[in-house]
Amino acid sequence: MTRVTGQLQAIVGPEGVSERAPLGARTTFGVGGPADWLVEPRTVAALEAVLRLAASNDLPVTVLGEGSNVLVADAGVRGIVVRPRLGGISELMSGRVRAEAGVTINGLVRWLIGRGLAGLEAWAGTPGTVGGAVHGNAHYAGRNISEHIVDVGLLSSQGVLGIVPAGEMGFGYDTSRLFDTKEVVVWADVQVSAGEPDVMRAVARASLAHRKRTQPLHLPSAGCVFQNPDPVRDRVPVGIPWSAGALVDRAGLKGAASGGAMISATHANFIVTDKTATAADIRRLIERAREAVRRQFGVELRDEIVYFGEW
Numbered sequence: 159m160t161r162v163t164g165q166l167q168a169i170v171g172p173e174g175v176s177e178r179a180p181l182g183a184r185t186t187f188g189v190g191g192p193a194d195w196l197v198e199p200r201t202v203a204a205l206e207a208v209l210r211l212a213a214s215n216d217l218p219v220t221v222l223g224e225g226s227n228v229l230v231a232d233a234g235v236r237g238i239v240v241r242p243r244l245g246g247i248s249e250l251m252s253g254r255v256r257a258e259a260g261v262t263i264n265g266l267v268r269w270l271i272g273r274g275l276a277g278l279e280a281w282a283g284t285p286g287t288v289g290g291a292v293h294g295n296a297h298y299a300g301r302n303i304s305e306h307i308v309d310v311g312l313l314s315s316q317g318v319l320g321i322v323p324a325g326e327m328g329f330g331y332d333t334s335r336l337f338d339t340k341e342v343v344v345w346a347d348v349q350v351s352a353g354e355p356d357v358m359r360a361v362a363r364a365s366l367a368h369r370k371r372t373q374p375l376h377l378p379s380a381g382c383v384f385q386n387p388d389p390v391r392d393r394v395p396v397g398i399p400w401s402a403g404a405l406v407d408r409a410g411l412k413g414a415a416s417g418g419a420m421i422s423a424t425h426a427n428f429i430v431t432d433k434t435a436t437a438a439d440i441r442r443l444i445e446r447a448r449e450a451v452r453r454q455f456g457v458e459l460r461d462e463i464v465y466f467g468e469w
């Protein structure tokens with residue numbers, strides 16, 4: 159056991175630290191190599207201490223949520239991968255609910271519906287955690303999750319906690335300031351209102367049914383790999399919908415494969431994998447699709463998924 163492992167165990171307990179921990183099983187793609195250390199703090203104080211320890215040892219930190227929007231390199235991730243297991247939800251005052259970073263969006267939706275609190279029911283079926291949703295400003299049916307967020311609790315890379323109003327989070331389509339600052343989400347406060355559980359359940363069911371109809375949910379994927387084109391920066395040829403999936407589809411790549419990875423025949427912005435897939439297979443397919451769309455339509459597709467580790 160290394161000195162760092164011992165120090166991490168002293169913070170989170172032996173069961174919260176693994177050396178050379180395979181990350182594939184902790185992502186929805188199911189591929190990727192090991193983290194030098196995977197650390198799973200269950201309290202804010204432990205998370206703070208892990209970040210301080212990493213800073214003082216000059217170790218890189220990568221934050222992992224449910225792994226539903228990441229591609230982990232086959233070579234894995236150097237340094238500490240921290241997976242906050244903070245699972246608290248509470249109603250702070252009327253109309254405001256605080257959900258900790260490790261709460262899943264589906265868990266939060268269920269909690270709210272059970273208490274007759276409306277606002278997030280259309281987000282039923284969105285994989286991932288509150289932390290991941292804040293980081294990438296998750297979107298569904300033209301809406302961004304940031305529309306529901308009031309404040310966010312963030313830890314700096316030195317482990318210092320701050321409360322940041324949504325207006326200062328740098329939220330945009332698929333983005334937030336966290337891409338630059340590397341702060342860690344501890345919790346988010348969401349705005350809710352009184353609602354009728356049966357009505358909310360019907361909205362949630364409609365979202366789930368829509369996903370089932372339009373997405374290849376029976377196979378491993380990380381959702382959309384590309385962002386949709388930007389109306390300001392991009393020019394999409396007339397007659398093609400402004401969506402990355404439509405562009406990949408019109409480029410003739412539905413069903414295209416690389417090793418164990420394939421562009422889904424159901425939704426061309428999804429790459430699905432079988433048990434033989436490697437991260438390199440997926441990455442090759444992403445670059446092939448990007449190149450085909452660039453060449454045929456002059457549109458530069460930007461990544462929605464996040465790459466972890468060495469490429």
Ligand SMILES: Cc1cc2nc3c(=O)[nH]c(=O)nc-3n(C[C@H](O)[C@H](O)[C@H](O)COP(=O)(O)OP(=O)(O)OC[C@H]3O[C@@H](n4cnc5c(N)ncnc54)[C@H](O)[C@@H]3O)c2cc1C
Pocket residue numbers: 186220221222223224225226227228242259284285286287288289290291292293294295296297298336341342343344373375379380381382464
């Ligand atoms: C079948 C399927 C359908 C999907 N549908 C949608 C959809 O409709 N809309 C949508 O927006 N996305 C969708 N996604 C993508 C994914 O669900 C979201 O991006 C989700 O918000 C990612 O959350 P996560 O916890 O899995 O984050 P991860 O994938 O673990 O991480 C994603 C990024 O967030 C960062 N991160 C995670 N936790 C924290 C934290 N606590 N603090 C700071 N940074 C953090 C990571 O470092 C990484 O950069 C889908 C994915 C799948 C597999």
